[in-house]
Amino acid sequence: MGKEEHKKENEAKQKEPRGLEARPRNWLVPVILLSLRDWNSYGYELMERATTFGFGTMNPGTLYRTLRQMEKDGIVESTWETSKGGPARRMYTITEAGETYLGFWAKSLEQYQRTMDTFFSMYTGKPPKGRDKKDEE
Amino acid sequence: MGKEEHKKENEAKQKEPRGLEARPRNWLVPVILLSLRDWNSYGYELMERATTFGFGTMNPGTLYRTLRQMEKDGIVESTWETSKGGPARRMYTITEAGETYLGFWAKSLEQYQRTMDTFFSMYTGKPPKGRDKKDEE
DNA sequence: GTCATTTATATGTATAATGCACATAGAATA
DNA sequence: TATTCTATGTGCATTATACATATAAATGAC
Numbered sequence: 058m059g060k061e062e063h064k065k066e067n068e069a070k071q072k073e074p075r076g077l078e079a080r081p082r083n084w085l086v087p088v089i090l091l092s093l094r095d096w097n098s099y100g101y102e103l104m105e106r107a108t109t110f111g112f113g114t115m116n117p118g119t120l121y122r123t124l125r126q127m128e129k130d131g132i133v134e135s136t137w138e139t140s141k142g143g144p145a146r147r148m149y150t151i152t153e154a155g156e157t158y159l160g161f162w163a164k165s166l167e168q169y170q171r172t173m174d175t176f177f178s179m180y181t182g183k184p185p186k187g188r189d190k191k192d193e194e
Numbered sequence: 195m196g197k198e199e200h201k202k203e204n205e206a207k208q209k210e211p212r213g214l215e216a217r218p219r220n221w222l223v224p225v226i227l228l229s230l231r232d233w234n235s236y237g238y239e240l241m242e243r244a245t246t247f248g249f250g251t252m253n254p255g256t257l258y259r260t261l262r263q264m265e266k267d268g269i270v271e272s273t274w275e276t277s278k279g280g281p282a283r284r285m286y287t288i289t290e291a292g293e294t295y296l297g298f299w300a301k302s303l304e305q306y307q308r309t310m311d312t313f314f315s316m317y318t319g320k321p322p323k324g325r326d327k328k329d330e331e
Numbered sequence: 332g333t334c335a336t337t338t339a340t341a342t343g344t345a346t347a348a349t350g351c352a353c354a355t356a357g358a359a360t361a
Numbered sequence: 362t363a364t365t366c367t368a369t370g371t372g373c374a375t376t377a378t379a380c381a382t383a384t385a386a387a388t389g390a391c
Contacts, residue, residue, distance in 0.1 A: 111306065118380075177303070219378095256349060280358055
């Protein structure tokens, strides 16, 4: 259901400034792969899952285009499903390469978590290391 | 079907595919702000700091352009410094708005950390680890 | 039957972040 | 003088993503 949403431009200006989205680029990809690892699915359904991972009401175009790109990259495969009622669905399956890719992502995210921990310890004032000046480490 | 099936040439190597960088867009901004909060600095020096936060050997252009944008956004300010030897340096200072912005970032990152925990618990099939508890272990 | 709605997929365009290559220039030094 | 180091900057291409719009099949209302 498309509801008319009013823009609140005259409110507080100091709200979330500029591009403040603390999620990595390509975040949609691992989220989709993780969903597909559990069970095969299709775009329209995957959109709902995506919203639980930091995406607020996905735009369809973004998701579908991402899925096509992922298939081109060989990390998912698709087939048309017409057996169910309603319009045809393009059912997606994760490939072996997709699972590998997901593994890479997990590793990368792990390291990023560590980096963020460093960020927070510096932000809160608790030094992870004695960074005075450029002295030897 | 796809006409252009030529995919990756490095299938055997299975190395880091495509844009697999698990850091958020605009990651440079909070990193710079965090550095500037400790002490004023300039581009050339800030590059080194940035490498410790997930950037492998920054390209100068990226950093300088980001700094100019940050100034335009009002989160940093700059003045030329010619007193020291060598070419003039554009010394940057974090503004009040910058500190506020950094606060937004921290909050956003905190939430994203929780999202990533969810991701990992789904990925490994285990319940999320106690990141929130600090009395653990 | 036909019209609006829901489900489902896709494209077109614009913007913004980022990487890479290259340009500019002062200062030190060989 | 010319070469190198330090320091800042621009141009261009790629890519991710947002937003708007298009297409179409099935379903339900009347």
